[in-house]
Amino acid sequence: MSVADALLMASTAGEALDEAIMRLKAPGKGIGDVGSALEELDARLNGLGEVLAPLLRLPGITDILVNSTRVWVDCGQGVEPIDDGFSSEEEVRALAITMAAICGKRLDDAVPIVDGILPMGVRVHAVIPPLSGEGTIISLRIPARGGLTLEQMRKGASIDDTTQQILSRMLEVRCNVLISGATGSGKTTLLSALLSSISVNERLICIEEISELHPAHPHVVHLQARQANTQGRGEVSLSELVRAAMRMRPDRIILGECRGGEVRDIMSALNTGHRGSFATIHANTPAEVPARLSALGALAGMSAEATHVQARAAFDLVVHMERSVGSYGNTGRRVAQIGVFGLERGELTCSCAYRIDRRGRGSTGPAWEELRRVLSRDS
The missing domain is CATH 3.30.450.370 (Beta-Lactamase)
Known part of the structure; x- marks a missing residue:
């Protein structure tokens, strides 16, 4: 930041502070007004500006x-x-x-x-x-203020009763899970809620390009990727951070977004004993996740066959988020489907085990019995 920029920010901060003080001195202001004014002042001083x-x-x-x-x-x-x-x-x-x-x-x-x-x-x-x-x-x-719990997501119609039970059991038996969905569908919100539900005795290592996960958990270690500088030096990739996380005694490894060659490293980590871990991935439906993994595997120099075998061994379930607007009067971000991975003639598949339509009605899918088998195993 230049000296001119710093002076401009200082001037703006002073003006914002003066204005906030004048508002607080106005007649009829109570404690709620003080908190609101201070929150807005904090936002302005942190770069959002008066608009x-x-x-x-x-x-x-x-x-x-x-x-x-x-x-x-x-x-x-x-x-x-x-x-x-x-x-x-x-x-x-x-x-x-x-x-x-x-x-x-x-x-x-x-x-x-x-x-x-x-x-x-x-x-x-x-x-x-x-x-x-x-x-x-x-x-x-x-970011959601203070984050959400699974119970709050249920009350807000983001998940139904059955989904909450599946997610809770999924944590207990330490399933490795991919959370899929489009941009803005609520993947990070769901992941934070899940991590907040994990035992306080576990050590969580969160790996992200930009740190967005802030679960209500006492033992979270954040690792953040770094881009190369203008001279092309100093880059620290997600792949390097995944490998570093494996040496940090993690109970669970969390990859904030799987979008490139790091897919090979996270699958390798999950295939070497790190059960109960998570990653998110962009996909339109759970059925499209295998193709997305194949594409990412190709970026890492893996053959389609190797990617399918590694992914099947690494991940148990896909939890798919959707963002719906105005459908049957039901809006918001919600878990739309839970899928189970499988292999058919060497090809990775993801079959629907449970789905929730836009009216909030849940129904079982063809992989329901397989989901029950996965959730019935010992942790």
Whole structure:
């Protein structure tokens, strides 16, 4: 961060503090108002600015999306515009650059895309012109406050009673699980809830590109990948971190997202005694997970046959998340299906064992008996 940027941030922070103090001195302010004002002040000082910081108070907020001067939010009912946006594209670009600086990253003509985490845990992704066309694009992912438990997810209709029982038993017998779904479907939320349910006597090693998992668990070790610097040096890949985690006496290894050659390393780790571990993967349906694993295995130099055999031995189940909007009046992120891996004529398969439709009705699938067999084994 340059001296000019630092001075600008200090000036902005001073103005925000003065404004917050004036608001708190206004007649009729109570303890709730003090907490709200301090929370907004914290958001502004951590890079969100006066336009975006108040949006954190919206109930159920998960995403804030800025398309040049226009601002959209997702509070669980799909993307909706807000009335108040930015006055100019220059203001948005300056905010994006400030956010990047707070994350310790550059955002300029030489580096027009940035991905990072603000101090308050908000994930920021920004793109500036000419890559973004007509204006600066900022995408903010807001973490759930305090995270969710499995019981809270059940009460919120993200899982049903049967799914909660399956997930709890899955933890007990130490299944190795892939959580699949599209971007924004709730994979990280579910994974955090699962990790929060694990015994406090276990040591969890979380490996991510950018640290987003914050389970309510007393013994979590976070390992974060590092990109190469401008000289092309200093990179630490997810593959290296998986190998490092195996030497750190883990009870469970968690790979935040399986998206490249690290698939070989995580499957190797899970095939050498690290039961009860997790990874997430992008896929549209559980049935498409085997093809996705094959593609990732190819990136790691593995043959399709080797990938299928390794994956079948490494993973037991797939828990698939979906994000539904407006279907039968039911909106939000939910577990849509639980699948079981198998091998048919040397080909990896994932068959449905249990599914929940968009009305929240659960039903068993062709792999139900296989799921029962998996869940009945000794831990």
